[in-house]
Amino acid sequence: MEALDAQQAEWRRKVREMSYDMEDCVDLFMRRFGDGAGGGNSKAVGGLVAQLRMLWSRHNLARKIQKLKARVEDESRRRGRYRLLDDHAARGNQQPSASPVTMDPRISALYEEATALVGIDASLRKAIGWLTDEEEGEGARRQQLRVVSIVGFGGIGKSTLARRAYNETRGQFDCSAFVSVSRSPNMKRIFADILSGVGSQCDVSTDSEHQLIDKLREHLQDKRYLIVIDDIWSENAWKIISCAFVENDRRSRVITTTRHQNVASACLHTPNFHGHVHRVEPLNNADSRRLFFRRVFNSEDCPEDFQTTSEQILKKCGGVPLAIISLASTLACQSNVMVIETWEKMLNSLCYRLETSPSLEWMRHVLDLSYKDLCPNLRACMLYLGIFPEDWIAEGFVCDAYGHVPEEIAEGYFIELINRSIIQVAEFNEYNEAISCRVHDIMLDFIISKATEDNFFAIVGTADQQHIRTGNPSIRRVSFRIDHMECDRVLHLDVSHWSNDSLLLSCKIRSDCLGRSPPPPTNESMFCDLTIISKFHLLKYLKITSSRLSALFGTIRTLRHLRTLDIDADLRGQFPEDVCEAASLSAIIVSDSWAPKLPHGIGRLKALRVLKGFSVCSSSVEDIRGLGELSNLWELELRVDMVQGEPEAVALADALCKLSSWDNLRSLVLDYSGSSNIVELLTPPRRLRRLKVRRAFFPMVPDWTPLLSRLAFLDFRVGMLSSSGLHALARLPCLVHLALDVDQVLLRQGKLAIHSAAFPCLRKFCFSYRVPCDLVFEPGSMPNLHTLDMRFDAQTVAVATPSGFMLVRIEYLRFLTGIEHLQILTSFTA
Numbered sequence: 145m146e147a148l149d150a151q152q153a154e155w156r157r158k159v160r161e162m163s164y165d166m167e168d169c170v171d172l173f174m175r176r177f178g179d180g181a182g183g184g185n186s187k188a189v190g191g192l193v194a195q196l197r198m199l200w201s202r203h204n205l206a207r208k209i210q211k212l213k214a215r216v217e218d219e220s221r222r223r224g225r226y227r228l229l230d231d232h233a234a235r236g237n238q239q240p241s242a243s244p245v246t247m248d249p250r251i252s253a254l255y256e257e258a259t260a261l262v263g264i265d266a267s268l269r270k271a272i273g274w275l276t277d278e279e280e281g282e283g284a285r286r287q288q289l290r291v292v293s294i295v296g297f298g299g300i301g302k303s304t305l306a307r308r309a310y311n312e313t314r315g316q317f318d319c320s321a322f323v324s325v326s327r328s329p330n331m332k333r334i335f336a337d338i339l340s341g342v343g344s345q346c347d348v349s350t351d352s353e354h355q356l357i358d359k360l361r362e363h364l365q366d367k368r369y370l371i372v373i374d375d376i377w378s379e380n381a382w383k384i385i386s387c388a389f390v391e392n393d394r395r396s397r398v399i400t401t402t403r404h405q406n407v408a409s410a411c412l413h414t415p416n417f418h419g420h421v422h423r424v425e426p427l428n429n430a431d432s433r434r435l436f437f438r439r440v441f442n443s444e445d446c447p448e449d450f451q452t453t454s455e456q457i458l459k460k461c462g463g464v465p466l467a468i469i470s471l472a473s474t475l476a477c478q479s480n481v482m483v484i485e486t487w488e489k490m491l492n493s494l495c496y497r498l499e500t501s502p503s504l505e506w507m508r509h510v511l512d513l514s515y516k517d518l519c520p521n522l523r524a525c526m527l528y529l530g531i532f533p534e535d536w537i538a539e540g541f542v543c544d545a546y547g548h549v550p551e552e553i554a555e556g557y558f559i560e561l562i563n564r565s566i567i568q569v570a571e572f573n574e575y576n577e578a579i580s581c582r583v584h585d586i587m588l589d590f591i592i593s594k595a596t597e598d599n600f601f602a603i604v605g606t607a608d609q610q611h612i613r614t615g616n617p618s619i620r621r622v623s624f625r626i627d628h629m630e631c632d633r634v635l636h637l638d639v640s641h642w643s644n645d646s647l648l649l650s651c652k653i654r655s656d657c658l659g660r661s662p663p664p665p666t667n668e669s670m671f672c673d674l675t676i677i678s679k680f681h682l683l684k685y686l687k688i689t690s691s692r693l694s695a696l697f698g699t700i701r702t703l704r705h706l707r708t709l710d711i712d713a714d715l716r717g718q719f720p721e722d723v724c725e726a727a728s729l730s731a732i733i734v735s736d737s738w739a740p741k742l743p744h745g746i747g748r749l750k751a752l753r754v755l756k757g758f759s760v761c762s763s764s765v766e767d768i769r770g771l772g773e774l775s776n777l778w779e780l781e782l783r784v785d786m787v788q789g790e791p792e793a794v795a796l797a798d799a800l801c802k803l804s805s806w807d808n809l810r811s812l813v814l815d816y817s818g819s820s821n822i823v824e825l826l827t828p829p830r831r832l833r834r835l836k837v838r839r840a841f842f843p844m845v846p847d848w849t850p851l852l853s854r855l856a857f858l859d860f861r862v863g864m865l866s867s868s869g870l871h872a873l874a875r876l877p878c879l880v881h882l883a884l885d886v887d888q889v890l891l892r893q894g895k896l897a898i899h900s901a902a903f904p905c906l907r908k909f910c911f912s913y914r915v916p917c918d919l920v921f922e923p924g925s926m927p928n929l930h931t932l933d934m935r936f937d938a939q940t941v942a943v944a945t946p947s948g949f950m951l952v953r954i955e956y957l958r959f960l961t962g963i964e965h966l967q968i969l970t971s972f973t974a
Contacts (some may be wrong), residue, residue, distance in 0.1 A: 155223065162215050169208050171682055225755070263431030263465075264305055267424060271309040274420050275370070275397050276316065289391045291417050295408040296424035297566075297587075299466025302376050302401040305424060309399065310372050310714040316366040317397070319343055324374040327516065329381050335360060335388060342369060352552045353384075360388040368394040376402045379410045405562070426463025433458065435465065440473030460491070460589070515594060518566075525557050526566060527595045529583055605830045686764045689713050701725040711735060719743050719758075733757060739783045747773035756813075759783040760796055768795040772802030781813040784840075797825045804829045816840035828852060833878075835860065840885070845869030854878055859910075861885035867896065874902035880928075883910040885935075895961075900924035907931065921962035931971040934960070 274292045292309075294302045307322065314320040321341025323334055335356035336348045344363045346356055371389070371842065376382050389398055398419075400411050408421045427435065436458055439448050446454055461467040475487065518526060558578065561567045567581040583591070595601050677683065678699035686703070687710040700706065701722040708731040709723065723732065724745035732749075734740060734757035742763040747770025748754075760768055761781060771780070780803070784796065803809050806829050811834035827848055828835060834857040841861035849872045856878050863867065865886045882903070889896055895918035903909070903926045911919070912935035919934075931974070963972070 153808075155219070156661055157599070159219055161199040162212070162219065163553055165215075166212055169205070169212060172208070173205060227519075234248065263427040263435070264301060264308065267305055267422065268308050268312070271305060271399075271422060272312055274422075275309060275313045275399075285578070288393065289389065289396050289417055291400065291411050291414070291419035293397065293400045293408040293411040293419065293421045294424060295421060296403070297426075297464065297568075298403055299464050300424045300426065302403075302424055302466045304465070306372050306401050308400050310370065313397075314370055317370040319364075320370040320372075320609060322372040322374065323377050325381060325385075327377045329377075331381075331384055332356060334385065338371060338388065339363065342367075342371075357388045359389045363395070364388075364390050365392055367392075367396075369396045370399075371397075372399040372401075376407055376411075377404070378401055379407055382414075386411075386414050386417070389417075427465060427468070428463065429458070432461065432463050432468055436461075436468050436472050439958070440476050441467060449484055453484065453491060457487070457491055457511075471668050473638065512590075512594075515590075522557055522560060524600075526561065527591055527598070527600045529588070529591055530565070645938055684708065686710070687712065691901060704728060707731065709733070711738070713738070721745070724748050727751065730754065736783075742767040742770070746770045749774065751776060751779045755779070756781040757783075759785065760792060761785045763792070765791050765795045768792055769799055771796075772799035774803070775806045776808055777803060777806070778808060779811040780809065781811075783815045785816070800826055807831055812836070814838065814840065830854070831877060833857065837861070841885075845872055849873060850875060852876065857881045859883035861887070863887045865892055868888040870896060870898070871902070874898065876903075878905055879903065880905050880907045882908070883912075889913065895920050897922060900923040902926065904928070909933070911935065919960055921965050923962075923965045925962075926966055927968075929966050929969055932963075932966065932969060933971075934972050 175947055245749075271292055274290065293719045294306055296302050303324075309318070319342040321338045323337045323341065325334060331353050332348050332351070335353065336346050339356065340358055342360075342363060344359060346359055348356075351359070360919055373382075373385055376385075389396070398417075400408070402408050402411075411417070412419050412421060433446070433454070434444050436454065437444050441447075444918040458468070461471060505900075510935070514526070515523065515526065541629070558581070562569060562578060562581070562791055566587065567583050569578040569580075570582040571580040572578060604836070644757060677686070681702065682705050683703050684705055684707045686706060686708065689712045700709070700720055703726055705728050706726045708729055709726075709729060710731070710733045712733075712735050714937065719734070719740040721744050723729070723743050727749065729749050729753060730751050731754035732752065733754065736757055739757060739759040741761065742758050744764070746752075746767050753776055754776050755771075755774070755777060756779065763928075771777075782796075800812075808830045809829045809832055812828060812832060813834070813836040816837070816839040826846075830851055831854055832852055832856050835852075835855065836857070836859040838859075839861075841863055842864045845862055847869075849869075853876070855876055858873070858876075858879060859879070860883075862884070865888070867890070873879070874882075897920040900922050906926050906929055909926065909929060910933040
């Protein structure tokens, strides 16, 4: 998309604000008149006073709608009067004029001198090996067309690596070409450039795409060729371009670069193509320093006074060469580069400089390309990383789709952002799924800059973000980044100047900013009154990690749109009963250390999907049975401390059975601290993916185990483990984590054998047994096992495994056979 001029950008801003105001109007209607709310403030609904109030509210709402309609008509006339979009579209179809044009940021990277490059030697050797057959053996496969697909974050050095590999090897081929692709590629121009590079001629004005492809295939038919397609943005673009590459068994090579993992994979899965995907990693600390200091000081040495600040700047760059070169070039251009204050200003105003500095314009352009390539939903998710880096699903960007719940759609968005190299995986769960991410500091600064430009959110409190328009009357989202000394200012915030008292959608109250203003004159001063939260009627997410709260609850019933309530603290009191009046709640999570009783009326929360941290102790039989009414529940974690036979135990057994009948439960965690053993009555739903039962035990592996075909995580204790029980577990097709605590083992032929092909997906196996038994791993068993933990108390010795020497308890050696068959085992404790 071509950049908008000032007039078009201003028109876009007004239209966006107008759409926000429309949403506010709908929200206002729902709050005042939706779900019978219109007469909720008066018992005498039919009285004259109530009718007058209702009439006045409807009149005010009608006036708002009329004003919005007038604004829409005015902006529509303005668009037609100045032909804003028509002119923009026309310019997009015309040839470039004499007006300033943003330089393609890849140009300088493509023609960088080899002596100035840092940290690409290993990647270059690997790429050259793939291109020159050093990585392949003899045979027909060596003769085939091969693709080397280079993938990575924007500015990471993909084009530089491709150009170096191209220059080093092009002499070994009959013909070669290096072509760059844009986000909106002109296919005729691309094919014409390839034809020109390989020594053929064409007429772009008369030849069609099909004719150009035919000419290219004919020219390449009897030649060994090397072609680089730089910066591919979509699978569709690759499908068209790949039609021109003919398989002629002459060891031809194609190099592609892309930011998208799915595009890189598609390059290899094209019929008759094979090859390799190479992910370019960020520079390490040593190479980052070398590159940075060379640009700033023309040397690899840094004056001692600049060491600390330079490390902080390099941390911002995150090993991305483009970021390092851009910041170093900006510093090098400063007349007072050897003054430490210049460096500190650069560090503290990077977000602002991304918008204004010409030296950083090309880096912003590279990041902006990734942003513009996203669909609107992904753009919102990406921008939201700058204000609240977790639980953004509660914000409402993720909508229901036919056959899918919002959590499933959100997971798809998360994976898509990873595939596009915008975010990186920071942590995996026990299923080997990505559960948290990190963002390069440069990307985060770009996100904040872009969010400010689009008025997506505002930041209050940090010294380096003061340029953000915190006084904007149409602000929708606020991030308060302050220390505990200023917390009282936020808690008594005057929001009357903002356009909508319902603007706050997410709120996180942390313990490190509450009640710590030294010195506290009284105990009462250590507690904060958060009744202001009740004013934010559209609040969807509320997380509390402080126990120093007062007068918060009793107002939750006013938060009609609250989706998530997360209390990671012990409030030392009764859980607020009015939470069950917030009918929109989909997740209630409380601290394990608190474990309050179930709130009264829990069965009314039909939209609830997640319920964690509660105890059935002291809960009423009615509320325990109410758990069975939660037909949409996905995750349930309970503490169970009761005596078997009590009415509460029977009610819980009935509730769990009813939950199983709904067949929506995905995760069930039961923590026993009493003598009740109602798990014997448990029949989990077939869609269950996680089952964890602490302290209680099953007499044997349950008969329903083979039915759990989707189970990925299992942690439980059995009184007696037989060979048939072990085989039932071994046949679970999706099981990746098994923690098995056994009291006794029923042996056949004196051993417990894990047969070939058993546990096909298992990655971690924890086996706890008080008296050792003969455990045998047969060849082909547990083919994906990475971690083996055998719980047994004895001395240890070193044992050879396929991955090296590991410590194993000496008394266990004679009971453990076949560990050498676990081919990819990386961790073994016993």
